[in-house]
Amino acid sequence: MKKNILILAAIALFSCKNDKADNAMQSEVQTYLDSYNKEYKRLNVLVNETSWQMQIHIVEGDSTNAIANNKAQEEYAKFTGSTANINMAKKFLEHPDGLTELQLKQLKSILYKAANNPETLKDVVTARIKAETKQTENLFGFDFKIDGKSVSANDIDAALSDETNLAKRRKAWESSKEVGKGLKTGLAKLRDLRNKTVQGLGYKDFFDYQVSDYGMTTEEMLAMLKQFNKDLYPLFRELHTYARYEYAKKYGVKEVPDMLPADWLPNRWGQDWSSLVDVEGVNLDAAVKPKGAEWIVKQGERFYVSIGFPELPKTFWEKSDLYPAPAGANYKKNNHASAWHMDLDKDVRSLMSVEPNSEWYETSHHELGHIYYYISYSTPEVPYLLREGANRAYHEALGSLMGMAAMQKPFMENLGLIPKGTKSDEMQTLLKEALNYVVFIPFSTGTMSMFEHDLYANNLPVDQFNKRWWELAAQYQGIVPPTVRGEEFCDAATKTHINDDAAQYYDYALSYILLFQIHDHISRNILHQDPHATNYYGNKEVGKFIQGIMKSGATGDWRKLLREKTGSDLSAKAMLEYFNPLMDYLKEQNKGRKYTMPALK
Ligand code: X8Z
Ligand code: ZN
Numbered sequence: 001m002k003k004n005i006l007i008l009a010a011i012a013l014f015s016c017k018n019d020k021a022d023n024a025m026q027s028e029v030q031t032y033l034d035s036y037n038k039e040y041k042r043l044n045v046l047v048n049e050t051s052w053q054m055q056i057h058i059v060e061g062d063s064t065n066a067i068a069n070n071k072a073q074e075e076y077a078k079f080t081g082s083t084a085n086i087n088m089a090k091k092f093l094e095h096p097d098g099l100t101e102l103q104l105k106q107l108k109s110i111l112y113k114a115a116n117n118p119e120t121l122k123d124v125v126t127a128r129i130k131a132e133t134k135q136t137e138n139l140f141g142f143d144f145k146i147d148g149k150s151v152s153a154n155d156i157d158a159a160l161s162d163e164t165n166l167a168k169r170r171k172a173w174e175s176s177k178e179v180g181k182g183l184k185t186g187l188a189k190l191r192d193l194r195n196k197t198v199q200g201l202g203y204k205d206f207f208d209y210q211v212s213d214y215g216m217t218t219e220e221m222l223a224m225l226k227q228f229n230k231d232l233y234p235l236f237r238e239l240h241t242y243a244r245y246e247y248a249k250k251y252g253v254k255e256v257p258d259m260l261p262a263d264w265l266p267n268r269w270g271q272d273w274s275s276l277v278d279v280e281g282v283n284l285d286a287a288v289k290p291k292g293a294e295w296i297v298k299q300g301e302r303f304y305v306s307i308g309f310p311e312l313p314k315t316f317w318e319k320s321d322l323y324p325a326p327a328g329a330n331y332k333k334n335n336h337a338s339a340w341h342m343d344l345d346k347d348v349r350s351l352m353s354v355e356p357n358s359e360w361y362e363t364s365h366h367e368l369g370h371i372y373y374y375i376s377y378s379t380p381e382v383p384y385l386l387r388e389g390a391n392r393a394y395h396e397a398l399g400s401l402m403g404m405a406a407m408q409k410p411f412m413e414n415l416g417l418i419p420k421g422t423k424s425d426e427m428q429t430l431l432k433e434a435l436n437y438v439v440f441i442p443f444s445t446g447t448m449s450m451f452e453h454d455l456y457a458n459n460l461p462v463d464q465f466n467k468r469w470w471e472l473a474a475q476y477q478g479i480v481p482p483t484v485r486g487e488e489f490c491d492a493a494t495k496t497h498i499n500d501d502a503a504q505y506y507d508y509a510l511s512y513i514l515l516f517q518i519h520d521h522i523s524r525n526i527l528h529q530d531p532h533a534t535n536y537y538g539n540k541e542v543g544k545f546i547q548g549i550m551k552s553g554a555t556g557d558w559r560k561l562l563r564e565k566t567g568s569d570l571s572a573k574a575m576l577e578y579f580n581p582l583m584d585y586l587k588e589q590n591k592g593r594k595y596t597m598p599a600l601k
Pocket of ligand 2: 395
């Protein structure tokens with residue numbers, strides 16, 4: 001008995017000593033992290049502000065904004081990539097036992113961020129920053145023209161969505177690809193500089209670096225993407241067959257082509273074909289048009305507020321840049337939607353070119369998802385360093401989820417966008433949704449991700465950029481260009497993300513998979529409604545659930561979070577179940593039709 005007491009006392013003494021050592025260590029680390037976080041926030045403000053200015057106001061021949069942005073980026077790089085910070089984080093990580101999970105996460109985040117800006121490769125980093133700014137200016141400063149007349153990206157999208165004259169469609173599509181020519185050299189240069197930068201801290205290449213943010217290897221990510229594409233392939237193959245025949249009918253083409261001509265599709269990259277189907281009685285475009293662009297963004301906010309999110313801060317409305325530049329403006333702006341966390345705190349803004357149509361209705365909900373994610377994790381519990389999504393896909397998923405929910409019939413009825421009691425064909429609705437969400441999977445898991453993998457990990461030669469892009473489009477999406485596209489073009493670079501969101505497009509693929517998983521959980525377990533026909537509006541439980549995912553930011557493990565919240569691991573099961581009723585319908589529609597989608601490799 002006595003002996004036991006002695007042993008216990010010794011253990012207590014030992015663990016007390018250990019606790020003391022742990023506490024001392026923890027407080028030393030905390031002092032360091034506090035000072036890092038403070039400077040990190042200051043630099044984010046600086047970089048975001050200059051970058052914002054540059055992207056909302058691009059004037060040909062005036063590089064004032066670009067120069068200011070480069071300077072800020074260099075300052076940010078100098079701090080985040082400093083050898084002193086790298087050594088500190090590494091030193092603390094050598095003795096992880098006494099540290100808290102939150103501290104470990106922050107130290108790892110410091111190293112992750114450092115790898116993109118290592119001081120030891122200062123010249124490479126500086127050159128990359130300059131090249132990145134230039135590429136963004138070239139991409140968004142570009143003057144699109146049809147028949148010699150300047151047109152906006154929105155104009156091109158409208159033509160591709162509505163025009164039935166094939167000659168006019170061809171012009172619009174070709175015009176949209178002109179910008180790529182001037183981006184090719186810049187992309188090749190950026191590839192080299194991005195790879196070199198991250199190789200400094202031991203990453204294989206830039207793709208490998210970006211994937212590592214998920215705690216995964218490139219091989220694991222590729223296998224996961226392949227699996228999701230395979231899961232959705234049977235359905236996509238039916239959609240591909242259906243679309244070829246229906247588009248041929250629509251354009252009055254007698255011979256149905258084996259591969260879909262890219263200029264037949266309602267989106268510049270063929271990533272969303274949903275406008276092929278009109279659901280009788282449910283016309284969102286017609287419903288939102290008279291309401292106007294401002295209504296769309298305000299309505300997005302109302303939806304979030306209805307489920308318990310706060311109103312957007314006043315500064316959001318004052319400082320955001322939400323609508324297209326006026327016709328004839330002497331400047332251009334980034335025409336791709338984005339959401340910004342300017343000060344990693346309350347200054348949240350969105351950059352969009354909203355027009356009153358269903359596309360922007362969906363996109364506005366998506367962007368507000370990012371904004372509410374920012375707001376939800378901007379709390380004292382989440383250090384600046386971890387004010388990010390549980391992973392990047394979560395950040396993309398939650399706003400898209402709200403966008404999808406806001407397009408379901410009971411929601412639209414409730415909002416008065418369609419008359420109450422509207423009878424509509426459920427199969428057509430599901431088909432329309434599949435032409436958006438399912439069609440996106442081969443584009444995102446395949447064409448985009450495989451191109452970027454080839455680009456960064458396999459050093460794709462610059463004289464094969466266009467050839468490879470179209471090989472992948474054929475293989476994954478069953479799409480071909482309308483005419484031979486030589487290497488003078490760089491059609492991949494016409495996609496924003498290839499230039500300024502490099503090696504991350506799989507985020508969106510995973511976000512769609514995740515979206516259906518979360519939606520399935522919300523519909524069945526919170527709303528007790530059919531996932532195909534829900535109405536989230538005004539439901540505080542739904543809001544609590546979504547906020548519950550958002551509020552922890554990147555403080556935890558994303559897989560654990562998903563299991564905690566939905567009870568399952570990341571899987572396409574919910575998405576497959578959602579679209580399952582479509583399979584028989586499409587098989588019936590496609591009876592006697594030729595299936596030409598290439599087999600999976
Ligand atoms: O780029 C976006 C967002 C940016 S925050 C608008 N999306 C992808 C795309 O447009 O290609 C949303 C879904 C796919
Ligand atoms: Zn997004």
